[in-house]
Amino acid sequence: MRIITGLYKGRRFDIPRSFKARPTTDFAKENIFNVLAGHIDLEGKQALDLFSGTGSITLELLSRGCDRVVSVEIDRDHHAFIKQCLAKIGAVNCLPLRADALRFVKSCRQKFDFIFADPPYALGELAAIPGMVFASGILSEGGVFVLEHGAKNDFSSDAHFIERREYGSVNFSIFKG
Structure with a gap:
């Protein structure tokens, strides 16, 4: 796992082979951030990384100048790995x-000024996540x-939807508050 740009550009972290979650590919991550x-402009912003997995997006947000990032991950081992990466930088x-x-x-x-969510593509509630985010008032x-999801999901009818980007099997829907 690599940080693409910013303060920690080029830093690499080895993900344990036992992890179920895999980071967003460098190709997809670089393109979506472009x-x-x-x-x-992420500089000075408050950000939230939901379903953080390996912490790849959390680290990228910090590297790109976010003032504060909240990283939410339920898996004990993944959470510990994120904490280790944060300590290293x-x-x-x-x-x-x-x-x-x-x-x-x-x-x-x-x-939060920016929210990124990368839930498991098979998550039953995945289609409801944009509605939850906007109903909660946290944006x-x-x-x-930004919601990362599989190819079968279509959020284009959502009132806050602005665009969809596809990078191989990785799809991102972008919404604005």
Whole structure:
């Protein structure tokens, strides 16, 4: 796993082979962040990484200048790995939480300028995630929400939807608050 650009550009982290989650590919991650540059400047922003998995997006957000990142991952081993990565780069502006991402969305009272969610593609509630995010009020006005998902999902009819990007088998839907 590699950080693409910013303060920690080029830093690599070896993911244990036993992990179920895999990071968003470098190709897909680099491309989606290039697209996002036209929608939001991450410098100084508050960000939320839901279903953090290996922490790849969390680390990228920190490297790109977010003031604070909340990283939510339910798996004990993945959460511990994220904490190890944060310690290696000396990041103190990240709150790694071991929690259920959907429950977090429903109970959170903080607002975020940017939210990224990479749920398991087979998650039964995946199609409901944009509605949950917007109903909860956790996305700041004008904020950007990105949902990574499989090819079969289509969010183009959502009122907040702005575009979809596909990079191989990785699909991103982008929403604006």
